[in-house]
Amino acid sequence: MLLAVALLACSLSATRPTCRVQDAAPAAPPAAAPEVTTPSAPLDGGARNLVVVTIDTVRADRLGCYGYFRDTSPRLDRFAAESLRFTRCLTPVAQTTPSHWSLFTGVTPHEHQVLTNFSGGGTRAGGVKGRKSVATLRLLAERMRERGVKTGGFVASAPTKAKTGLAAGFDTFTEPDEMRRLGQSVVADALAFVDGCGDAPFFAWLHLFDAHEPLKPPYLPTDYMDRYVEDDALRGWLRERDFPAAITALAKRGISVAEVNNHYDSALRHLDDQLTRLLDRLDRSPLRESTAVVIVADHGTAAGQRDHMGHGMCWDEQLRVPLLIRVPGIEPRVIDTPCSMLDLWPTVFGLAPTLADADFATQCRGSDVLAADHVERPVFSMGAKPNYDSMTTRRWKLLRDPDGVRLFDLESDPHEAKDVAADHPEVVTRLKAALVAEVARHKKAGQLHQRAGADGVLDPKLVEELRALGYTEDDPSGGGAVGDDDS
Numbered sequence: 001m002l003l004a005v006a007l008l009a010c011s012l013s014a015t016r017p018t019c020r021v022q023d024a025a026p027a028a029p030p031a032a033a034p035e036v037t038t039p040s041a042p043l044d045g046g047a048r049n050l051v052v053v054t055i056d057t058v059r060a061d062r063l064g065c066y067g068y069f070r071d072t073s074p075r076l077d078r079f080a081a082e083s084l085r086f087t088r089c090l091t092p093v094a095q096t097t098p099s100h101w102s103l104f105t106g107v108t109p110h111e112h113q114v115l116t117n118f119s120g121g122g123t124r125a126g127g128v129k130g131r132k133s134v135a136t137l138r139l140l141a142e143r144m145r146e147r148g149v150k151t152g153g154f155v156a157s158a159p160t161k162a163k164t165g166l167a168a169g170f171d172t173f174t175e176p177d178e179m180r181r182l183g184q185s186v187v188a189d190a191l192a193f194v195d196g197c198g199d200a201p202f203f204a205w206l207h208l209f210d211a212h213e214p215l216k217p218p219y220l221p222t223d224y225m226d227r228y229v230e231d232d233a234l235r236g237w238l239r240e241r242d243f244p245a246a247i248t249a250l251a252k253r254g255i256s257v258a259e260v261n262n263h264y265d266s267a268l269r270h271l272d273d274q275l276t277r278l279l280d281r282l283d284r285s286p287l288r289e290s291t292a293v294v295i296v297a298d299h300g301t302a303a304g305q306r307d308h309m310g311h312g313m314c315w316d317e318q319l320r321v322p323l324l325i326r327v328p329g330i331e332p333r334v335i336d337t338p339c340s341m342l343d344l345w346p347t348v349f350g351l352a353p354t355l356a357d358a359d360f361a362t363q364c365r366g367s368d369v370l371a372a373d374h375v376e377r378p379v380f381s382m383g384a385k386p387n388y389d390s391m392t393t394r395r396w397k398l399l400r401d402p403d404g405v406r407l408f409d410l411e412s413d414p415h416e417a418k419d420v421a422a423d424h425p426e427v428v429t430r431l432k433a434a435l436v437a438e439v440a441r442h443k444k445a446g447q448l449h450q451r452a453g454a455d456g457v458l459d460p461k462l463v464e465e466l467r468a469l470g471y472t473e474d475d476p477s478g479g480g481a482v483g484d485d486d487s
Contacts, residue, residue: 046290046328046329046352046353046354046355047290047291047292047327047328047352047354047355048201048290048291048354049201049202049203049204049287049290049291049292050144050149050202050203050204050291050292050293050294050355051203051204051205051206051278051282051291051292051293051294052203052204052205052206052293052294052295052296053205053206053207053208053275053278053293053294053295053296054100054103054205054206054207054208054296054297054298055208055211055271055275055295055296055297055298055322056096056156056157056207056208056209056210056211056212056297056298056299057209057211057212057213057297057298057299057300057301057311058211058268058271058297058300058301058321058322059297059300059301059303059317059318059320060087060089060297060300060320060321060322061317061320062264062265062268063076063077063080063268063322064076064077065077065080065081065085065322065324066087066322069233069237070228070233070234070265071269072265072268072269072272073268073269073272074272075272075273075275075276075279075280076272076275076295076322076324079275079279079293079295079324079326080324080332081332082326082332083293083295083324083325083326083332084324084325084326084327084330084332084333084334084335084351084370085322085323085324085332085333085334085335086323086324086325086335086337086339086369087334087335087336088320088336088337088338088339088394089296089320089321089322089323089339089340089341089343090319090320090321090338090339090340090341090379090381090392091297091298091299091300091319091321091340091341091381092108092109092340092341092342092380092381092382093109093115093299093381093382093383093384094299094300094311094312094313094314094318094319094381094383094384095116095117095159095298095299095311095312095384096117096157096159096160096298096299097114097116097117097159097160097164097166098112098114098115098116098117098384099298099299099341100159100160100164100166100207100298101114101165101166102341102342103296103298103341103344104139104140104141104166105137105138105139105140105363106140106342106345106346106360106363106364106365106366107137107342107363107364107365107445108342108365108380108382108442108445109382109442110382110439110442110443110445110446111137111365111442111443111445111446112137112446113446114164114165115382115384116312116384117159117164117384137363138169138359138360138363139166139168139169140169140203140345140357140360141153141168141169141170141203141205142168142169143169143357143359143360144169144203144357145169145170145171147357148200148201149200149201149202149203150171150193150197150200150201150202150203151169151170151171151172151202151203151204152170152171152172152173152189152190152193152194152202152203152204152205153166153167153170153172153173153174153204153205153207154173154174154175154186154187154189154190154193154204154205154206154207155173155174155175155176155186155205155207156175156176156180156181156182156183156185156186156207156208156209156210157176157179157180157181157207157209157212158176158179158180160175160207161175161176162175170205172193174186174189179468180209180212180219181209182209182210182219182220182270182274183208183209183210183270183271183274183275184274184277186206186207186208186274187206187274187277187278190204190206190278191277191278191281194287206278208271208274208275210267210268210270210271210274211264211267211268211270211271211301212267212301213301213309213310215263215264215266215267216263220263220266220267220270221270224266224267224269224270225263225266226266227262227265227266227269228262228265228266229262230256230258230259230262234258234261234262235258238257238258238261240415241305241317241415242305242306242415242417243257243304243305244257244304244306244307245257247260247304247307247309248307249309250304250309257304260303260304260309261303261304264301264303275295279293288328289328290328291328292325292326292327292328292348292351292352292355293324293325293326294323294324294325294326294344294348295322295323295324296321296322296323296324296341296344297321297322297323298321299311299318299319299321300317300318300319300320300321301317301318302315302317302318303317305317311384312383312384312385313383313384313385313388314381314382314383314388314389314390314399314401315399315416316397316414316415316416319381319390319392321341323339323341323344325344325347325348325351327348327351327352330351330352335369335370337369337374337376338376338379338392338393338394339366339369339379340366340379340380340381341366342364342365342366343366343367343368343369344366345360345361345364345366346361346364346366346367346368346369347366347368347369347370349361349368350368350370350371351370365445376393376394378391378392378393378431378434378435378438379391379392379393380435380438380439380442383401386402387400387401387402388400388401388402389435389439390435391431391432391434391435391438392410393431394410395409395410395411396408396409396410396424396427396431397410397416398427398428398431398432398435399416400432400435405421405428405432406419406421407419407420407421407424407427407428407431408420409424
């Protein structure tokens with residue numbers, strides 16, 4: 001084991017860039033820096049630039065391009081028509097910090113060891129720790145920066161601030177002074193960064209938090225909050241998905257299921273308007289022909305479904321995320337192949353070889369789902385609480401929690417309403433064995449990596465900001481407190 005750790009560490013650079021942030025200290029440097037690996041071929045021609053937009057707390061089924069009946073996403077819909085649109089992409093975990101760590105390392109939460117917004121090094125810490133990059137894992141921005149690419153990160157909320165470790169590799173990094181900010185500030189920072197890059201290749205990450213609970217004013221402008229009203233179309237959509245007549249956490253305050261969902265849709269429209277400013281600016285410049293753009297959600301949300309507010313569980317509405325990839329020269333199409341967010345970078349590198357990085361690709365646990373030799377495999381996801389995970393295939397979904405296992409036939413029951421485990425014991429046995437083996441592999445890989453933080457060093461300000469957003473250490477899903485605050 002020690003030899004394996006040494007070999008892995010020597011193959012990856014631990015050099016850390018200096019980050020400029022609005023209200024966070026840069027990640028602490030490691031004790032020793034192994035020799036930097038030889039960079040891959042420089043970016044030259046084709047897609048020279050990369051823009052990644054993570055849209056926090058966005059259910060795929062609430063966007064027009066994924067079939068929703070309301071006009072929550074007109075600009076995103078136009079972008080989707082120019083892109084590869086993946087209909088069955090699942091996040092590895094429905095919580096912001098660990099999901100982003102998986103996105104930007106290409107590995108599972110059990111491997112990078114950031115399991116919740118409140119976790120550090122694979123354990124449930126008593127608060128948020130000041131984390132730096134795992135010494136034997138590289139974040140995408142670190143590899144891009146080492147290749148001479150200018151890197152900028154622009155985030156909107158506490159779970160993505162520099163103290164979570166996600167700023168590693170960024171030359172420029174901005175974040176809100178408080179717990180969150182609206183998308184217009186994020187987009188403005190990102191566009192200023194792009195303008196300052198001149199002719200140099202760049203990687204820009206934008207994190208938009210507009211759709212995350214709580215959604216009441218003054219966070220969202222009041223004119224957005226009244227945009228949608230309850231009607232027969234909404235009632236039918238909610239009924240088809242077995243939304244309850246009332247949400248327990250909110251009914252005592254007179255807040256209806258329809259009101260919660262009207263506000264959520266309003267927040268999505270506000271988010272879409274911020275994307276308009278970004279995408280229109282890119283499309284009206286020469287960057288349109290030299291920039292790959294990826295838009296993906298970190299997770300979805302319940303919005304009252306199953307009498308739950310928040311996220312962090314393994315239901316489809318919390319795991320299934322929109323994934324849109326636009327690469328110059330690649331024709332748009334719809335991809336129905338089941339996939340994980342971990343498959344994103346191998347797939348992007350296959351579409352845009354000029355962006356590919358050999359070392360980072362080797363680190364990624366996913367695969368190119370568009371490759372001719374791609375073989376579909378069950379998709380693993382986990383919850384933000386212990387002993388809560390799932391395995392999903394094209395037809396079946398096995399969900400495991402402390403009460404046991406449930407099985408859903410997605411062909412006849414896409415909204416996961418009827419447990420058919422008793423009718424298909426052989427499927428349960430097969431998928432449960434695959435799930436147990438998958439978790440064991442992830443945890444074994446995690447043993448090769450160092451703890452993802454400074455032991456025992458708590459950051460009280462970040463803890464309070466997360467609590468204000470509805471996250472608690474007892475309920476890292478943000479279900480209870482977020483629901484109580486959401487009006």
